[in-house]
Amino acid sequence: EDKVVQSPLSLVVHEGDTVTLNCSYEVTNFRSLLWYKQEKKAPTFLFMLTSSGIEKKSGRLSSILDKKELFSILNITATQTGDSAIYLCAPSNAGNMLTFGGGTRLMVKP
């Protein structure tokens, strides 16, 4: 059975801190790994990673995938209160079906 584990479950930091969120997975017919940010309603897309070792970057966020060790990390530098959200990791299989982890709840305090 496909399995996705995210850690930590929750995290409280202060503005300006750097955080690292972890995702380990076991998925049959793995195709890619996606990260989403969920605030109140819909998960919003952050990154899609298909190749090992290539960092994707968007502003203060970056992510990398290790297909040999079956994990990914999401880094956020210089955190802001607007980064407070649940971050979801979701590997996809050949059919584009996403298997979501339980998420990491990040709270950034002023």
Next chain:
Amino acid sequence: DTGVSQNPRHKITKRGQNVTFRCDPISEHNRLYWYRQTLGQGPEFLTYFQNEAQLEKSRLLSDRFSAERPKGSFSTLEIQRTEQGDSAMYLCASSPRVGAEAFFGQGTRLTVV
């Protein structure tokens, strides 16, 4: 086109009633997915369509659940004889092709009382 649209946004129903939700995907996205999310959990896959064909269904999708996408555009998800355990957020997502990222709608929050 402003993204994936779901209706209604909220639905409260009595146990035993039938409910139907609608999802309008992003225009020209041929893949459409339904997920269910309960409090404190990540979304769980229910089913997906490529155009009008339903290609995969999760074992979470009991006989009381049925989904359609009759013309390969919008989709409906119907739950018959609702139970309290069906209370959840039902999310729809679409993507333009295999291997592309999926974009989610705002969801329909169902409460069964």
